[in-house]
Structure formats: structure tokens, C-alpha cells
Amino acid sequence: MNEPIPFWASEAFWKKTAIWVTSGSFVLLILLTFDSLAKISAGGSRVPAYSVINKDISYRFDKQLQRYQPVVLGDAPLFGKMLNEAEAEQLVTLGKKTTQAKNCMNCHTLLGNGAYYAPDLTKAWLDQAWGGAGHETAMVQFLLDPEKYARTYGSNRKMPNLGITEEEARGVVAFLKWMSAIDTNGFPHNFKAIGAEEE
Amino acid sequence: MAMQAYQQKAAGLAADLRSRYAVFMANSHLTGGQKLAVHYFTAAVVLFMAQLLFGLLAGLQFIWPGFLYEILDFNVNRMVHINAMVVWMLYGFIGSVYWFLEDESGVPVVGLKWGQLAFWVLTGAVAVVVLVYLLVQVGSGNDTSLWFINEGREYIEAPRWADIGIVAVMLVFFYNVAATFAQGKWSGIAGVLTLDLVALAGLYLAGMFYATNISVDQYWWWWVIHLWVEATWEVLVGCIMAWSLMKLLGVRRQIVQTWLYIEVALMFGSGILGLGHHYFWIGTPEYWFTIGGFFSALEPIPLVAMVVHSIYDSGVHNFKNSNHPALAWIIAHTFGNFLGAGVWGFMHTLPQINLYTHGTQWSASHGHLAFFGAYATINIAFFYLAVQQARGNCWMGGGLADGWRWKSALALLNLGVMGMTVALLIAGYEQSFIERAVEGSTWTAYFDAQNHPWFVQAMVWRVIFGLMTIAGGGLLFWDLLAIGKTETRKAAVINLA
Numbered sequence: 001m002n003e004p005i006p007f008w009a010s011e012a013f014w015k016k017t018a019i020w021v022t023s024g025s026f027v028l029l030i031l032l033t034f035d036s037l038a039k040i041s042a043g044g045s046r047v048p049a050y051s052v053i054n055k056d057i058s059y060r061f062d063k064q065l066q067r068y069q070p071v072v073l074g075d076a077p078l079f080g081k082m083l084n085e086a087e088a089e090q091l092v093t094l095g096k097k098t099t100q101a102k103n104c105m106n107c108h109t110l111l112g113n114g115a116y117y118a119p120d121l122t123k124a125w126l127d128q129a130w131g132g133a134g135h136e137t138a139m140v141q142f143l144l145d146p147e148k149y150a151r152t153y154g155s156n157r158k159m160p161n162l163g164i165t166e167e168e169a170r171g172v173v174a175f176l177k178w179m180s181a182i183d184t185n186g187f188p189h190n191f192k193a194i195g196a197e198e199e
Numbered sequence: 200m201a202m203q204a205y206q207q208k209a210a211g212l213a214a215d216l217r218s219r220y221a222v223f224m225a226n227s228h229l230t231g232g233q234k235l236a237v238h239y240f241t242a243a244v245v246l247f248m249a250q251l252l253f254g255l256l257a258g259l260q261f262i263w264p265g266f267l268y269e270i271l272d273f274n275v276n277r278m279v280h281i282n283a284m285v286v287w288m289l290y291g292f293i294g295s296v297y298w299f300l301e302d303e304s305g306v307p308v309v310g311l312k313w314g315q316l317a318f319w320v321l322t323g324a325v326a327v328v329v330l331v332y333l334l335v336q337v338g339s340g341n342d343t344s345l346w347f348i349n350e351g352r353e354y355i356e357a358p359r360w361a362d363i364g365i366v367a368v369m370l371v372f373f374y375n376v377a378a379t380f381a382q383g384k385w386s387g388i389a390g391v392l393t394l395d396l397v398a399l400a401g402l403y404l405a406g407m408f409y410a411t412n413i414s415v416d417q418y419w420w421w422w423v424i425h426l427w428v429e430a431t432w433e434v435l436v437g438c439i440m441a442w443s444l445m446k447l448l449g450v451r452r453q454i455v456q457t458w459l460y461i462e463v464a465l466m467f468g469s470g471i472l473g474l475g476h477h478y479f480w481i482g483t484p485e486y487w488f489t490i491g492g493f494f495s496a497l498e499p500i501p502l503v504a505m506v507v508h509s510i511y512d513s514g515v516h517n518f519k520n521s522n523h524p525a526l527a528w529i530i531a532h533t534f535g536n537f538l539g540a541g542v543w544g545f546m547h548t549l550p551q552i553n554l555y556t557h558g559t560q561w562s563a564s565h566g567h568l569a570f571f572g573a574y575a576t577i578n579i580a581f582f583y584l585a586v587q588q589a590r591g592n593c594w595m596g597g598g599l600a601d602g603w604r605w606k607s608a609l610a611l612l613n614l615g616v617m618g619m620t621v622a623l624l625i626a627g628y629e630q631s632f633i634e635r636a637v638e639g640s641t642w643t644a645y646f647d648a649q650n651h652p653w654f655v656q657a658m659v660w661r662v663i664f665g666l667m668t669i670a671g672g673g674l675l676f677w678d679l680l681a682i683g684k685t686e687t688r689k690a691a692v693i694n695l696a
Contacts, residue, residue: 011387011453014460018391021464021591025471030473032490033418035481040414047482048416093411100351102410106274111417111481112558114353116630117261117273119645120558129642132545134502153646157264160272179413185488188640189554 042089045130048181053078053174057124057181059193060086078136078174090172095175098168107159110179112187118157125173125180126193135194136173143169202607203517214281226592232301232308237589238318239294241580244676246287246325247575251665251672253280258665261658276335278349278356279329285354285571286325291578292435293372296392298581299442300376304383310375324364339400345409352416354424362407369400387456391463392438399431405596414482421477428570429498429540430470436577437462437505438537440529443580444509447526448516449693458508465501473498479550480557495548499541521691522587522595524605524682526628528580531613535572543568543620554633560657561627568620571612579675586679587690594688613673618664626657 007013036071043049048070056076062069077083083091099105105114110121119127129151130138144166146159164172222365224234260266263547267276297314301307308314331348338344345351346359357365373396380389406423410416441455475491509529513520543565547556556562583605587595599605630648638644648654 009457011457014457014464015387018460018467019462020469025467029471029474032486036418036478036487037415039484040412040418040482042412044556045485050411089411093338096411096413096416097342097345097356097409101338101340101344101348103274103337103349103351103356105351105353106277106356107272109558110258110413113420113477113481114558115274115277115416116278116558116560116563117257118644120640123640124642127642152264153650154647155264155649157649158268160269162337165339171340174452182414182482184470184480184482185485187554187557189635190639191641193641 046183048072048178049085050092051083051085052181053088053092053177054082055181057126057177058195059123059180059191060196062145065186068189068191069186070183073183076133078177079170088178091174092178093171094168095171095173098164098172099175102162102164111184113183118159120144120188121176121179122182122184123180123188123191124195126191128192128194132194132196136170136177139176140166140169140174143172144146171192210329223589226589229335229589230301230307231311232297232314233585233588235308235311235314235318236298237585238315239290239297239586240578241289242318242322242325243290243294243578244582244679246283246290248672248676250280250283250287250439251669252578253283255279255662255665255669258662262662263653269626271333272336275332279332281354282332282356288432288570288574288578290573291581292432292439294585295439295578295581296372296376296435299439299446300379300453303386303389303442306379306383308375309378309382310371312370315413316376317368320364321368323359328361331358332356341494342409346489352406352420355420357414359407362403366400366403366407369396369403373397373400375468376624383616386452387459388441390440391434391459395431395438397585399427402426402431417481418478418483425474425477426471429473429544430467432574433466433470433501433536433540434463434575436532437466439577439581440505440509440532442524443529443584444512445530446584447520447522447693448512450512450516454512458504461696462501462504465497465504469494469500476548476550476553479553492549496545498548499537502537506537509533519691519693520596521693522583523597523599523602524609525583525587525593526574527605527609528583531609532572532576532580535576535613537566539565539568539570539572539620543624556627558633559627559630560623561631564620564623564627567616567623571616578614579637582679583682586682590683590686592682592690593686594690595683595686596691599682601678601681604674605682608671608674611667611674613671613672615664615666615668618667619661622660622664624655626654626661629653629657665679 039045040047052072054075054077056073057146058071059068060071061067099110104110104121107115107118108121109116112120112122143164145161147161150158152158223237226234229237253276256267256271257273257280260273260276335348336350349356349358376396377393378392402423407417410419437459441459443451444450444455472490473495475487476495478487478491510533513526513530518526519680547553547561547565583595587593629651633651634640634644634648638647
């Protein structure tokens with residue numbers, strides 16, 4: 001028991017190691033954060049500008065990357081109206097704030113994060129459940145009276161009426177459309193988007 | 200007439216509570232800091248019971264979706280379930296630190312009055328937040344809702360006004376810890392704890408602003424959630440555990456402090472960049488696959504070290520200790536932390552599997568065992584240390600009167616949570632395969648998986664084990680009120696090596 005403690009088992013050695021490892025990791029995280037934030041600003045290559053809601057969006061398998069990627073196609077203005085960047089941002093902001101104020105994330109997942117009682121919303125805009133072109137109207141209708149337009153697929157799980165106004169519903173749809181164009185590195189995998197069956 | 204009777208009854212009850220509180224405040228077995236700790240522990244236990252109750256309601260809604268529909272919807276129950284958890288764990292940690300602060304520093308808590316005020320302010324704020332969650336539930340899509348109703352971001356839903364209150368209270372707590380050590384004596388545990396609290400309070404600020412860009416939103420949101428739960432909280436319980444191993448088993452300070460530094464190095468070395476495993480699918484660049492995958496795969500290592508350390512020390516001291524329930528819960532902590540946070544986390548941390556498991560019941564399975572194993576257990580251990588001291592440092596060893604109660608509570612809680620974890624894991628497997636891999640994550644795919652008999656059966660088993668957990672929780676509540684009350688023997692004296 002009285003043998004001297006080797007340096008690698010000593011308190012002082014591990015104290016220094018703890019300090020160096022912690023500060024080193026933290027500095028690296030800060031550097032990576034600067035880089036990541038620059039790459040995910042709206043309008044960059046990974047996160048689209050808000051005005052992407054004026055476009056037709058799809059989600060296709062990229063043979064080279066071996067994963068699904070969002071694809072931005074021709075013009076397809078949301079609710080038939082072209083918006084400039086500021087107007088689009090305003091509408092998406094209203095939608096985002098609505099999703100927070102209505103606590104969507106404690107039933108649904110967004111980008112896969114949230115609760116697991118209801119479907120993921122990452123690509124909700126592109127879900128074949130909504131039918132074909134112009135399906136934004138169906139989405140608004142659903143959000144205004146989810147009980148009446150409920151489709152529970154036999155699960156009996158219905159979205160409650162959250163008192164969403166028509167303006168808020170349009171915002172939510174804009175937000176969902178914008179979110180579906182974010183490059184999420186292939187998540188969700190194997191998702192067949194609206195219109196993909198014809199391609 | 201009936202009204203008058205109720206009023207009289209309420210007045211009688213309030214008078215009774217006041218007199219009990221006066222008796223407690225006059226308890227000569229507890230120091231000022233320890234009395235403050237007991238305040239936190241009491242609120243923590245109440246919130247723990249609330250967590251169990253709302254978890255049960257949410258669990259039942261998976262089986263009967265019409266249950267409380269448009270009265271207390273799933274999102275409300277689930278929010279209260281996870282918020283009660285976060286808050287009771289924080290209460291437990293703050294209480295534990297106040298519990299050992301004076302012992303470790305050698306002087307009384309410097310700003311005890313501020314600490315007491317902070318407790319009542321925080322508890323009042325928590326009560327208001329919960330009432331608004333339950334009664335108002337949701338608001339319009341504007342800033343007022345985010346400031347006063349709920350922020351709608353999982354785990355940190357508390358409205359902005361409450362965020363500011365939480366930061367103010369944390370600052371009081373931090374001041375008390377730092378100033379008390381500064382006035383008394385510093386130690387390795389004191390140093391790690393103080394720096395960890397700076398990080399813990401500072402990180403909360405990262406969750407206090409709004410962003411329309413959901414990728415940016417979730418980027419900072421994970422700073423709070425991950426860097427709390429998988430880094431600073433782990434180090435905080437490392438400090439708490441280090442002190443309790445010295446007290447309970449008489450382990451030498453040099454040994455626990457060396458282990459604490461090893462754990463800090465491994466925990467922060469893997470946990471800080473392990474944050475990257477939340478950045479696979481939120482729009483962030485691909486390099487997070489490599490960084491997040493690699494470092495988060497290392498995260499279990501410090502947890503293995505903790506198991507080795509605590510079990511080895513217990514063995515070296517022949518499991519001779521002064522508080523059997525507390526040591527049992529600390530051992531539950533080491534295994535629970537290793538299994539729940541370590542193994543269950545590792546199982547789905549690599550992007551190659553996470554592509555299919557992200558956002559499924561797999562995460563719920565991991566979450567249940569990890570939060571319970573890593574944090575609920577160590578807080579419960581401290582509740583037992585506190586009741587022992589409050590009841591005159593009474594005997595808490597073998598042959599304890601009504602010892603069946605703490606043992607049954609321990610068994611029911613651990614088996615209950617483990618059972619829920621396995622049930623949710625089965626649901627997670629099924630969901631990953633059917634919804635994700637086979638059918639491709641559409642809404643139809645989602646519901647196909649939710650309606651599958653394997654999923655439905657798993658949800659039934661989850662509720663069965665949930666009821667077992669609640670039975671354990673109720674028994675624990677009762678036991679904490681009663682244990683040691685009739686005991687006349689003094690606690691076993693542990694030889695400090």
C-alpha cells in the first residue's frame with residue numbers, strides 16, 4: 001500500500017487531463033458551431049430561402065449520394081400567390097410560432113425530434129396522404145377542423161382542435177413546405193413523395 | 200353550512216401544516232443548509248409523483264386515444280410528464296448540493312436567506328407554469344404565447360418569463376455554492392462542482408431565444424438538452440456521488456477525487472463533441488456523422504468507469520455502510536446510468552442505425568431508462584440520507600423496522616422502469632423496421648406501424664409496467680415519510696480510511 005503512486009494514477013495528472021480535454025473539446029465545438037451556423041443559414045445550400053415556398057418541391061433518391069435529397073423544381077406558388085423573400089419569411093415565421101404556441105412537438109416530431117404520438121412532420125408537405133396538386137387547401141381545411149377531417153388510419157388517434165385561425169393555418173402550411181426542402185442528409189429514408197410515383 | 204364546514208377543515212389543515220413546518224424548522228439534527236435541502240427534496244418528491252401520474256395518463260392514451268381527448272390531450276400530459284421530470288431532477292441536484300455544501304466547505308451556507316427566498320420563488324413559478332400548462336394549454340401563434348403560455352420546445356417548454364426566473368434562481372444557487380466554498384475551504388469536488396454550475400447555468404441561455412429557421416432553433420436547443428443531460432448533469436452527479444461514497448463507505452478523498460477527474464475528462468471528452476449525434480438529420484453538415492458518431496460512441500466509457508469505481512469501493516469496504524437504502528440506490532444509479540444512458544444510448548447512436556431509429560419509440564425506451572438510471576436513482580439516494588439525518592441520524596442498516604418497504608419500493612421502481620424500457624424497445628424495433636425501413640416513413644407507414652399488434656401489445660405492457668412503477672413510487676413516498684421514525688438505535692459509524 002505504501003508504494004508510490006505512478007504519475008498516470010495520480011490526482012494531479014487527471015486534474016490536468018480533465019482541464020485540457022474539456023477546454024480542447026469546447027474550443028472545437030465553438031469552431032464547428034461557427035461553421036455549422038454559417039452552413040445552415042436560410043438561403044444557403046442546406047437550408048433554403050423562405051421564398052422556396054413559391055417553388056415545386058420534391059424528394060428524390062440521389063444515386064451518387066445513395067440517399068434521398070430534396071429537389072427544388074419549377075414555380076408552384078403557395079395558395080397561388082408569389083411572395084417576395086420578406087413576405088415569405090413573415091408567413092413562415094407565423095407558422096413556426098404557431099407550431100410552438102400550439103405545442104405540436106409534444107405529439108409530433110419535427111426533423112425527427114419531439115414526441116411519438118403522431119407522425120413526423122419533416123416531409124409532411126410531401127406526404128401522399130394529401131393527394132395531388134393544390135393540396136395546401138386540404139391541409140388548411142384539416143388544421144381548422146382536425147376532428148371533422150380526421151384520418152386516423154384505424155388508430156382512432158385524432159388531432160384535437162387547437163383553435164388555429166385560417167391565417168395561422170396558412171402560416172403552418174408555409175412552414176411545413178419550407179421545412180420539407182431542408183437537406184436533412186437523407187432523413188427520412190425511402191420516403192415516397194407526392195408525385196414521385198409518376199417520375 | 201357545508202361551505203363553513205369546508206372552511207373550518209381547510210383552516211385546521213393549514214394550522215396543522217404550519218405547526219408541522221415549525222417543528223421541522225426547529226429540528227436540531229439538521230444544519231441550515233440541510234433544512235434548505237429538505238425543502239428542495241420535498242418539492243422534488245411531489246413533482247416525481249406528478250411525473251408518474253401524467254406519464255400514466257399519456258401512456259393510457261396510446262391504448263385508448265379517446266381518453267381525456269380535448270380535455271387533457273396527449274401533448275399536455277406529455278409536456279407535464281417530461282417537465283415535472285426535468286424540474287424534480289434539478290430540485291434533487293440543488294438539494295443534494297445544499298445537503299453537503301456545509302460539510303464539504305466547513306462553513307455555514309453564506310447566503311442561506313437568499314437560498315430560502317430562491318426556493319419559494321422557484322416553487323411558486325413552477326406552480327404557476329404548471330397551472331397555465333393545464334388550464335390554458337395553448338395560445339395564438341405570436342410572441343405573447345411564447346412569453347406567457349409555453350414555448351413549445353420539448354423539455355424546455357417553460358415560457359420565457361419563467362426562463363428568466365430560472366436563471367435568476369440558478370444565479371443565487373451558484374453564488375451560494377461559490378461564496379460558501381470561498382469562505383470555507385476548496386476541494387477537488389468543490390472546484391469541479393463550481394465550474395460545472397457555471398456551464399450548467401450558462402448553457403440554459405442558449406435555449407432562451409426564438410428562431411424561425413428550425414435548423415438553427417434545434418441546433419441551440421440541443422446545446423441545452425444534450426450538454427445538460429449528457430455532460431454537465433453527469434458531472435454534477437459525479438460530484439454528488441463522490442461525496443456520498445466518502446460519507447457512506449468511508450472511501451478516501453484522494454481516491455474519489457482522482458476518479459472524479461477521470462470521469463470529468465472522459466465525460467466532457469466524449470460528451471461535448473458527442474453532441475454531434477443530434478446533428479445528423481436537422482439540416483447540419485455531413486461532418487457531424489463522423490464527429491457525432493465517434494464521440495458519442497465513446498460516451499459509455501465514463502459510465503463503465505463509474506460502475507467499476509463504485510462497486511470496487513463498495514467491495515473493498517465489504518459493503519459496510521451507514522445507510523442501506525441510500526447505498527442500494529447508489530448501486531442502482533451506477534448500473535442504471537451505465538445501462539440506460541450508456542448501453543441504450545450506444546445501441547442507436549451511430550448514424551447508420553439512427554437513420555431508422557431517430558424519432559421512434561427507440562428514443563423513448565432510451566429516455567426512460569437513462570433519466571431514471573442516471574438521475575432519479577441518485578436523487579432518491581439523497582432523500583434517504585436526508586431522512587436519516589432529520590430523524591436524529593438513526594440506524595438505517597440491517598434489521599430496520601419495516602425494512603420491507605424500502606426494499607419493495609426499490610424493486611418495484613427498478614423492475615417497473617426496466618419493464619417499460621423493454622416494452623418501448625420492442626415498439627421501437629417494430630417501428631424502425633415497419634414504418635421506416637420497409638414502408639418509408641410516410642403517414643400511412645407511421646400508422647401501419649402504430650396499428651401493428653406488436654406495437655399495440657408493447658404499449659399495453661408499457662402501461663402494466665408503468666403501474667408497477669407507480670406502485671413503487673407510492674411505496675417510496677410512504678417510506679420516506681415513515682422510515683426510521685420508530686428507530687432508537689444510532690446510525691452505524693463508518694471508519695474513515
